[in-house]
Amino acid sequence: MRSFGDLESRLMQILWSARTGLTVQEVIERLETPVAYTTAITVIERLRAKGWLTREKHGRAFRYAATRTESQYAATLMSEALDEVDDRAGALLSFADRLTPDEAQRLREALARLESGER
Amino acid sequence: MSLVVALVLLAVALTSAWTVDRALQRARWVEAAPGRALATWHLAAVALGGSVVAVGALLTHDVLEHVMFRVTGVAEAELHRLYAGGLELGPLWSGTAVLVLAGVAAMVFHAARATRTTERSRRRLRELLEGGDVATVDGCDVVPGDTPYAYCIPGGRRGRSRIVVSSSAQRLLGPDELAAVVAHERSHLRRRHHRVVFAAEVFTRTVSPLRILPSYAAQVRRLVELQADDDASRPVGRVPLARALVTMAAPSAATVGLAMAAGSTNERVVRMLRRPEHDRRLSASVVAIAVVVALVPPATLGLPALYLAVGA
Numbered sequence: 001m002r003s004f005g006d007l008e009s010r011l012m013q014i015l016w017s018a019r020t021g022l023t024v025q026e027v028i029e030r031l032e033t034p035v036a037y038t039t040a041i042t043v044i045e046r047l048r049a050k051g052w053l054t055r056e057k058h059g060r061a062f063r064y065a066a067t068r069t070e071s072q073y074a075a076t077l078m079s080e081a082l083d084e085v086d087d088r089a090g091a092l093l094s095f096a097d098r099l100t101p102d103e104a105q106r107l108r109e110a111l112a113r114l115e116s117g118e119r
Numbered sequence: 120m121s122l123v124v125a126l127v128l129l130a131v132a133l134t135s136a137w138t139v140d141r142a143l144q145r146a147r148w149v150e151a152a153p154g155r156a157l158a159t160w161h162l163a164a165v166a167l168g169g170s171v172v173a174v175g176a177l178l179t180h181d182v183l184e185h186v187m188f189r190v191t192g193v194a195e196a197e198l199h200r201l202y203a204g205g206l207e208l209g210p211l212w213s214g215t216a217v218l219v220l221a222g223v224a225a226m227v228f229h230a231a232r233a234t235r236t237t238e239r240s241r242r243r244l245r246e247l248l249e250g251g252d253v254a255t256v257d258g259c260d261v262v263p264g265d266t267p268y269a270y271c272i273p274g275g276r277r278g279r280s281r282i283v284v285s286s287s288a289q290r291l292l293g294p295d296e297l298a299a300v301v302a303h304e305r306s307h308l309r310r311r312h313h314r315v316v317f318a319a320e321v322f323t324r325t326v327s328p329l330r331i332l333p334s335y336a337a338q339v340r341r342l343v344e345l346q347a348d349d350d351a352s353r354p355v356g357r358v359p360l361a362r363a364l365v366t367m368a369a370p371s372a373a374t375v376g377l378a379m380a381a382g383s384t385n386e387r388v389v390r391m392l393r394r395p396e397h398d399r400r401l402s403a404s405v406v407a408i409a410v411v412v413a414l415v416p417p418a419t420l421g422l423p424a425l426y427l428a429v430g431a
Binding site for chain 1: 233237240241247250262266268271285286314317320321340343347358361362363364365367369370382383384387389
């Protein structure tokens with residue numbers, strides 16, 4: 001997943017801060033520098049195709065709403081960026097790698113034994 | 120130098136490198152003294168890498184001369200005078216210089232490539248940190264995330280060093296466990312472990328065709344973790360660190376498929392749960408390996424001259 005483009009990001013900001021779903025016209029009205037209706041609907045539909053927006057029929061128009069919060073978006077970007085890091089040359093030093101389920105189980109038991117023994 | 124002598128010397132250097140690699144990789148004492156183990160690996164890399172390159176250079180020179188003699192059939196003494204270097208033809212003509220240049224070029228190539236990938240990763244993460252909603256808690260940056268993770272980016276021209284912890288990790292860890300994580304990452308930054316890992320990786324990639332110290336980079340990655348664990352466990356205790364490691368590394372629904380280097384986490388926890396060992400034989404063994412390692416280059420290169428001197 002790539003981060004949003006400039007217009008995508010501005011549209012998402014508006015939809016994230018809105019409490020309810022917005023129509024395309026309402027989104028355009030809230031933009032600082034307005035864009036053509038066709039431009040807005042193209043980008044909004046692209047965001048919907050990517051799964052970032054849902055729409056609901058409301059009278060004659062569709063209302064669009066964000067599927068995930070801004071913080072979930074940031075979290076997804078960050079964990080995907082981390083997945084892509086090739087850390088063999090020490091780009092960042094991660095605290096821990098993954099244990100297998102077996103290892104985790106045995107280590108938890110060892111910790112529990114140790115702590116019950118200490119008391 | 121005769122071809123046979125050069126080959127024998129090369130064999131000695133390569134065998135020593137192979138033996139040291141195996142010995143250091145399997146040695147038990149490194150767990151108790153990761154700092155000394157790291158120093159020994161670096162010494163071995165410089166000494167053995169250097170001696171193999173030096174002997175290899177002599178060998179290349181000999182092979183070149185031999186081939187030229189066969190091809191042209193000119194007088195051997197004349198040919199030798201020409202290829203042994205000297206001012207007439209300049210150093211660039213000798214096989215030695217070619218080999219050394221090739222080695223340097225390979226190292227520059229690998230260093231440039233590794234720099235590009237690490238810089239790209241760091242830049243991307245810094246961008247995300249600067250754009251996202253980051254809370255600074257106790258000197259580390261807490262970022263929203265469903266998976267528990269923690270890492271550090273060293274500072275430099277592109278920004279200050281940062282210790283990053285996911286909100287999920289912050290939620291799962293107790294205060295003393297979080298302190299252990301932060302102390303561990305601080306140790307990485309203070310000891311400049313990023314640079315150590317980088318240098319070892321570039322060395323290993325450069326000499327990988329010769330199989331000199333093939334485990335160097337992987338062992339350095341392991342040992343810097345052990346060293347940082349020791350630093351972190353001193354102020355906060357071994358058990359909180361062990362608990363933090365298990366919490367952060369345990370597989371969960373959220374972490375399935377999360378790519379991570381094959382790891383030393385299991386070993387690290389086990390190590391924290393054992394009593395710290397004080398092995399008196401440790402220092403002797405380290406000194407022995409260091410002496411052997413340091414003796415290999417002068418021995419391999421000086422042996423023929425010594426042989427002649429003693430013979431005469």
